[in-house]
Every structure is written in C-alpha cells, then in structure tokens.
Amino acid sequence: MFIQTEATPNPNTMKFLPGREIAPNGSREFESEEDAAVSPFASDLFLIEGVTGVFLGADFIAITKSDAVEWDHIKPFLLGAIMDGLQSGRPILGDAEDESGHAVYDGESSEVVKEIIELIDTRVRPAVAQDGGDILFHSYLADSGIVRLKMRGACSGCPSSTMTLKSGIQNLLQHYIPEIQSVEAVE
Secondary structure, three states: OOOEEEEOOOOOEEEEEOOOOOOOOOOEEEOOOOHHHHOHHHHHHHOOOOEEEEEEOOOOEEEEEOOOOOHHHHHHHHHHHHHHHHHOOOOOOOOOOOOOOOOOOOOOOHHHHHHHHHHHHHHHHHHHHOOOEEEEEEEEEOOOOEEEEEEEEOOOOOOOHHHHHHHHHHHHHHHHOOOOOEEEEEO
16 A cells, blocks of 8 residues: 655645545544544554644545654654554444534524535635645624634644635635625634
C-alpha cells in the first residue's frame, strides 16, 4: 500500500491519502483520545506522541500535531500506523458513522438555513476537503444575520481560516442570501 501525503494551509496539519475510502458516509473529527474511542483506527493514531487531532474524510486522513514535534519525526510513525490500521481489517469507525454533521435548525428562518447548508455542502465543503478540512453549519442568528460555522480538520486553527471565512464563504453566502450580514467561526 502506498500512502501519499500533502501539506495543508495549516502547518500543523498534514493530509494522508491512502488511495481508498476512509469515511464514505460522512467525515468525522476527533479532537482527543477520548473522542476517538468510537474509532479503533483514530485511537491508534492518538497513541503517537504529538498527535492532537484526527480528521477522517471521505478518502483521506488529516492529522494535526502539536507545535512541540516536527513532521520529520512523527510522519514515519503515522504512515506505519495508517498502513497497519487499514490492512488490519478492523473497522475504521466502529458502529458510529456520521451523516451530514450539520447542526439541526428548525426555527423561523429554516428556509434560509436550508439555503445556507446547501451552499456549504455544494460549494464550500468540496473545496476545503481538498486542503484536508471541513466546515459545518453551527447556527444562524436571524435577528443579526450572523451565520456561525464549525471548522474541522485542517481548517481548525489554520492561519488562513479567517480569510477563507470572510473573503470566501461570507461573500458567497451574501451573494445568494442577502439577509446574511456576517460569518463567524465557533469552537
């Protein structure tokens, strides 16, 4: 098995491309070893010193490391763990598989929220997945026109995420939905 790697705009996140499906039913993010308990595969990756996050995309794994370790030191261990995990036959996600990942919203502005989610799913998520990340709808504050989004994978903590939000996503949403005044990231 040959696993390709790609740098992402986030210097602490690297994208690993094993050439097969990873999470075809929806991406998953694990921000700690405890979060990863539902995924034997992700749990094994957290055993490598310096790993602070694991994001499973449709056909890639984005791994975030701490500032205290260098990629040159942990990359060989990560490649070995990914290869072992994929060849072991154990489930990647166990029984817990995500669907869309978006927050559920059924307030007065549900039609606007449906438009927001459709634009995110069709125009934003495919683009950020190429960089090893994901963006999900979190909430919409109709009275102020603020859309709140959750950044995952390489997008979380990325130095260019503010520019992506303001110059890219906010402009896109405002173009199609005039009620939107601003876009913000949430933790």
